[in-house]
Amino acid sequence: MVDQPDGKSAFPDPMELTQAMASIAEKSQALVTAFLKRQTAQEPGRPAMDPMNIGGAFMELTTQMMTNPTKLVQAQMGLWQDYVNLWQSTAQRAMGQEAPPVIAPQRGDRRFRDQAWDENLLFDYIKQSYLLTARWMQNTVSEAEGLDSKTAQKVDFYTRQFVDALAPSNFVMTNPEVLRTTMETRGENLVKGLDNLLTDLERGEGSLRVRQTDEEAFEVGRNVAITPGKVIYQNELMQLLQFDPATDKVYKRPLLIIPPWINKYYILDLRPDNSLIKWCTEQGFTVFVASWVNPDHTLAAKTFEDYMLEGPLAAIDAVEQATGERKINIVGYCLGGTLLAATLSYMAARHDDRCASATFLVTMTDFEEAGELSVFIDEEQLASLDQKMNDTGYLEGSEMANTFNMLRANDLIWSFVVSNYLLGKDPFPFDLLYWNSDSTHMPAAMHIFYLRKMYQENLLVVPGGIELAGVPIDISQIETPTFILSTREDHIAPWKSTYAATQIFSGPVTFCLADSGHIAGVVNPPAAGKYHHWTATKTPNTPDAWLNGAVQHDGSWWPAWKKWLAKHSGAKIPARHPGDGDLAPIEDAPGSYVKVRA
Numbered sequence: 001m002v003d004q005p006d007g008k009s010a011f012p013d014p015m016e017l018t019q020a021m022a023s024i025a026e027k028s029q030a031l032v033t034a035f036l037k038r039q040t041a042q043e044p045g046r047p048a049m050d051p052m053n054i055g056g057a058f059m060e061l062t063t064q065m066m067t068n069p070t071k072l073v074q075a076q077m078g079l080w081q082d083y084v085n086l087w088q089s090t091a092q093r094a095m096g097q098e099a100p101p102v103i104a105p106q107r108g109d110r111r112f113r114d115q116a117w118d119e120n121l122l123f124d125y126i127k128q129s130y131l132l133t134a135r136w137m138q139n140t141v142s143e144a145e146g147l148d149s150k151t152a153q154k155v156d157f158y159t160r161q162f163v164d165a166l167a168p169s170n171f172v173m174t175n176p177e178v179l180r181t182t183m184e185t186r187g188e189n190l191v192k193g194l195d196n197l198l199t200d201l202e203r204g205e206g207s208l209r210v211r212q213t214d215e216e217a218f219e220v221g222r223n224v225a226i227t228p229g230k231v232i233y234q235n236e237l238m239q240l241l242q243f244d245p246a247t248d249k250v251y252k253r254p255l256l257i258i259p260p261w262i263n264k265y266y267i268l269d270l271r272p273d274n275s276l277i278k279w280c281t282e283q284g285f286t287v288f289v290a291s292w293v294n295p296d297h298t299l300a301a302k303t304f305e306d307y308m309l310e311g312p313l314a315a316i317d318a319v320e321q322a323t324g325e326r327k328i329n330i331v332g333y334c335l336g337g338t339l340l341a342a343t344l345s346y347m348a349a350r351h352d353d354r355c356a357s358a359t360f361l362v363t364m365t366d367f368e369e370a371g372e373l374s375v376f377i378d379e380e381q382l383a384s385l386d387q388k389m390n391d392t393g394y395l396e397g398s399e400m401a402n403t404f405n406m407l408r409a410n411d412l413i414w415s416f417v418v419s420n421y422l423l424g425k426d427p428f429p430f431d432l433l434y435w436n437s438d439s440t441h442m443p444a445a446m447h448i449f450y451l452r453k454m455y456q457e458n459l460l461v462v463p464g465g466i467e468l469a470g471v472p473i474d475i476s477q478i479e480t481p482t483f484i485l486s487t488r489e490d491h492i493a494p495w496k497s498t499y500a501a502t503q504i505f506s507g508p509v510t511f512c513l514a515d516s517g518h519i520a521g522v523v524n525p526p527a528a529g530k531y532h533h534w535t536a537t538k539t540p541n542t543p544d545a546w547l548n549g550a551v552q553h554d555g556s557w558w559p560a561w562k563k564w565l566a567k568h569s570g571a572k573i574p575a576r577h578p579g580d581g582d583l584a585p586i587e588d589a590p591g592s593y594v595k596v597r598a
Contacts, residue, residue, distance in 0.1 A: 054154070054158055056380075057151050057154045057155050057158070060147060060151055067146065068145065071143075072140070075136065075139070075140045075143075078136065079132065079133070079136040082102065082103075082132045082136070083129070083132065085102045086102045086103075086125065086128050086129060086132060089101070089102050089128075090121065090124070090125050093121055093124075094121060101124075101128060102128055102132065103128050103131045103132055103135065104131075105127070105131065109410070110410075110411075110415065111167055111169040111410060111414075111415075112127055112169065114176055114177045116176035116177070116180075117176065120176060123174075123176050126168050126174055127168065130166075130167060130168050134163045134167075137159060137162075137163055138156070138159055138160060138163060141155055141156055141159045142156050150374070150378065153372070153374065153375055154375050154378075157372055157375045158375075160409075161406065161409060164409045164410050164414060165409075165414070167410075167414065169414075169418060170414055170417060170418060170422075171422075172190070172422055175418065175422065177423070178418070178422045178423060181423055181424075185424070188424065189422070189423050189424035190422070190424065191424070192424030193420065193421040193422055193423065193424040194421070195424075196211070196420045196421055196424065196426075197420075197421050199211075200420075204398070207398075209398060210413060210416050210417065210420065211416070211420060211427045211437075212412065212416055212427060212430070212433040212436060212437055213427045213428065213429060213430045213431075213433035213434050213437065214426065214427050214428065214429040215434060215437065217429035217434070218429070218431060218434040220264075220266065220438075220590055220594055220595050221588075221589075221590050221595065223271075223431075224266055224269070224270050224271065224431050224434065224435070225265075225266035225269050225270075225589075225590040225594065226269070226272070226590075227243050227244075227269050227272075227275055227277050227278045227281070227589065228243065228244045228588075228589060229241050229242055229243035229244050229287075229578055229588075229589035230242055230578035230579065230585035230586070230587070230588060230589060231291075231585065231586040231587045231588070231589065231591040231592075232318065232322050232578055232579070232583040232584070232585055232586065233314070233315070233318035233321075233322075233583055233586075234586060234591075234593070235310050235314055236293065236299065236302070236310060237292060237293050237295075237299070237302065237306065237307060237310040237311060238290045238291060238292050238293060238310065238311055238314070238315070238593070239290075239291045239293075239586075239591040239592070239593045239594075240288055240289075240290060240291075240314075240315050240318050240319075241265075241288065241289050241290075241291055241589045241590065241591060242286070242287070242288050242322060242578040243277060243278075243281050243286075243287045243288075243289075243578075243589065244281070244577060244578065245281060245286065245575035245576060245577065246278070246281040246282045247281070247282065247283075247284045247575060248574070248575055249284060249572040249573065249574065249575060250284050250285065250286050250572065250573060250574075250575045250576060251284055251285055251286070251566065251569035251570055251571075251572060251573075252325065252569065252570030252571050252572070252573050253325060253327050253328055253329050253356055253568065253569045253570045254285075254286040254287075254288060254319050254322075254323050254325055254328045254329070254576075255280060255285040255286065255287050255288065255328070255329050255330075255331065255565070255569075256288045256289070256290075256312075256315055256316065256319055256328050256329070256330045256331065257277070257287065257288065257289040257290070257330075257331045257333070257336075258290050258311065258312050258315070258330065258331065258332045258333070258336035258337070258339060258340055259289065259290065259291075259292070259333045259334075259336045260333055260334040260335035260336045261292035261307070261335065261336070261440060261442075262334070262335055262400055262440065262442070263435070263436075263438075263439070263440065264291070264292070264435065264438055264440060264594050265289050265290070265291050265292070265590075265594065266435060266590060266594060267432075267435050267519065267523065268289070268333070268523065269590075270431045270432065270435060270523070271431060273525065273527065274523055274525050274528070275525075276522075276523060276525075276558070277289060279525060279558065283562050284572065285565075285569070286323060286575075286576050288315065288318075288319050288322075290311055290312070290315050290336075291590065291591050291593050291594045292311075292440065292593065293593045293596070294397075294440045294441060294593065294596040294597070294598060295394055295440075295441050295442070295443045296393070296394065296441065297392060297393030297394060298393075299393075299394070299443045300389075300392075300393030300394060300443055300444045300445065301443070301444075301445050302443040302445060302446050303443075303445045303446050303449060304339075304342075304446050304449045304450055304453075304468070305468045305469055306446070307339060307446055308339060308342060308343050308346065308468055308469070309469060311339060311343075312330070312332075312339060312340060312343040313343060313346075313347075316328060316330070316354055316355070318583060320354070321581055321582045321583050322576075322578075322580075322581040322582065322583045323576055323580075323581055324581060326354055327353075327354055327355075327356045327570075328354060328355060328356065329355070329356055329357045329358075329359070329565060329568055329569060330355050330357070330358050330359070331358075331359040331360075331361065332358070332359070332360055332361065332363055333361040333362070333363070333522070334361065334362055334363060334492070334493065334518070335450075336363075337360040337361060337362070337363025337364075337365075338363055338364055338365060338450075338454065338460070340358060340360065340363075341360070341363070341365050341460065341475050341478065341501070342460065342466075342468060342473050342475070344358060344475070344478045344480055345471075345473045345474055345475045345477060345478055346468055346469065346471050346473065348474075348477045348478055348479065348480075349471045349472070349474070349477070350471065355480050356480075356481070356568045356569075357480060357481045357482070357483070357565065357568035358478075358480045358481070358482050358483075359482070359483045359484075359485070359561065359565070360482065360483070360484045360485065360498075360501065361485050361522055362485065362486055362487055362490055362492070362493045362498065362518050362521070362522060363484070363493060363498060363501070364454070364493045364497060364498060365460055365461060365475060365498075365500065365501045365504060366458065366460075366461045366497060366500035366501065366504065367454050367455050367458045367460070367461075367497075368458055368461075368497070368500075369494065369496070369497045370455055370494075370497060371490075371491060371492065371493070371494040371497065372407055372491060373403070373407070373455070373492060374455060376403055377451055377455040377456050378456075379456075382448065382451060382452060382456065385448065385451070386444075386448050389442075389444035389447065389448065390444065392444075393443070393444055394441040394442055394443055394444055394447075395441060395442040395444070395447050396441060396598065397439030397440045397441050397442075397598035398439055398598065400439060400440075400442065401436070401437065401439040404436075404492070407491045407492065408491060412436075432519065438597060438598075439598050440598055441598055453465075453466050460473065460475060461475065461500075461504060463476060475501075475504055475505065476504050476505070476506060477506060478504075478505045478506060478507060479505075479506045479507040480505075480507050481507055481508050481568060482501075482505055482507055482508070482509045482510070483509075483510045483512065483561060483564050483565070484498065484499075484501055484502060484509060484510070484511045484512065485512050485513075485514060485522065485557060485561065486498040486499065486511070486512075486513055486514070487513070487514045487515070487516055487517055487518060487520075487521030487522065488513055488514065488515055488516070488521070489515070489516055489517045489521070490517050490518045490521065491517060491518065492518045493518060495513060495543065496543040496544075499511065499542075499543040499546065502539040502546075503539070503541065509539055510535075510564055511535075511536065511539050511546060512533055512534070512535050512557050512560060512561070513533060513534040513547065513550065514531060514532075514533040514534075514556075514557045515530075515531035515532045515533065516530075516531050524556045524557070524558070525556060525558065526555055526556040526558055526559055528556065529554075529555055530555070530556070531555070531556070532552050532553060532554055532555070533552075533553050533555070533556070533557040533560065534547065534550035534551065534552050534553070535550060535551055535553065535560060536549050536550040536551065
């Protein structure tokens, strides 16, 4: 037997391997038991369901493809030719000749970063074979004729989910790093991986809840969400936080931030070095933020209207009480921005001009081209969701998290499956992923209204299409000076869709485009020196025309926004502290609402 340099056998000890396999078998039995228990726990007699209506979409795809068998045969022949080219390329390499790859992973595809995928002939063949098949499958589906746009989008999305799931990197015997680790640890990685898998099943009460980070490494108020301040107002839906000033002088007009209630506000206050909230206090702004409640069944009847009345409008009133200032600047992030648009329309109809400026961060107002999230919005899925929420009074936060994870499955699902379950690693402490896993529930009445009226029916852009608190909403009547920030790789609020607001609002609009995605593009402190952003003095009819005339700048968009915001913030005055005004502090920031976990 060949020995390794350290004296250990190159192969696992038979007794150790037997014990490891016995342990794996034992844990696998527990895994199957947990799965069966969950299946039998369903209501007796309830028929099997396809709540996402995937089966119908693929049945329609099959029907359309069968009407043009010639095209299907051509696709098959193209795949066969690709395989022939791959075989020839592999044969050339086997004989010591140079041969370029037939296909290569896309830039940024981290599944095949291990050197063995390129250097080992067998694994290179497996990799390229998978990539060719994946390309053929996705192209065949995307080029199918006769499908309506919604069905085409759905089959394309779920085909990609299927293709991603079957990647060779996701399996023990076709992942060189996993095989190498298995030999080096004598199978301990697989045993540890099963432990991790069972732990995640227990956490999900029979449903797999993949850990993305070490959740024990973080605590809200201890090492995330630590910018000092006070809770100065609260109601059933939100706490209003006022942060301590970081400068002797501050701008006269306060700054109010409305984050989305799908996640918690501290994405804007993760660490001192990347906190937008802390940075704003250092620029001389008096900063307030709404911290939304994590609702339970008692808030099931809360509506979108309630979120407006008890959210932005209540916060604006409270900021005026706390500072004595009637005029404020206001920011809406993602869904918080959608609510802000509705609120500004409501205020305009009531001749309420207390918002001197509005900033929209990665916000959808026109949902005509809503990106891949619209895959989850059709009548069948909404009816299923409505029934599910009627049982509990809310949508489980984990379900929303799973939806967002599916949009980037390789990064947010399969990479952790490989790391946690195949390599047997413990999740790495990462504050952003801790926040990502700190999900919130959605009240039933509010959530179904939002999905139907915005995503499904796109009524926010229809004058009078929706009514809130007796006021027909018309966002084209918004005359407030507006700054719109979108991100170029946003998979939740596609930037070309968010650009539509520039053609809807009546007031002056400044549009800014940042590099990266929905989170990293927004939370990009200047000191990091990362990414680019683009600005332009005009907002032409189309996003492409805007980008063609835009100027690229290095680094964060924050300084450009600060320059714009300062123009709407008034003169400098002595710094304000929580409690200086008519509202007494209730508790220290970050408050109690944000600490409630789903």
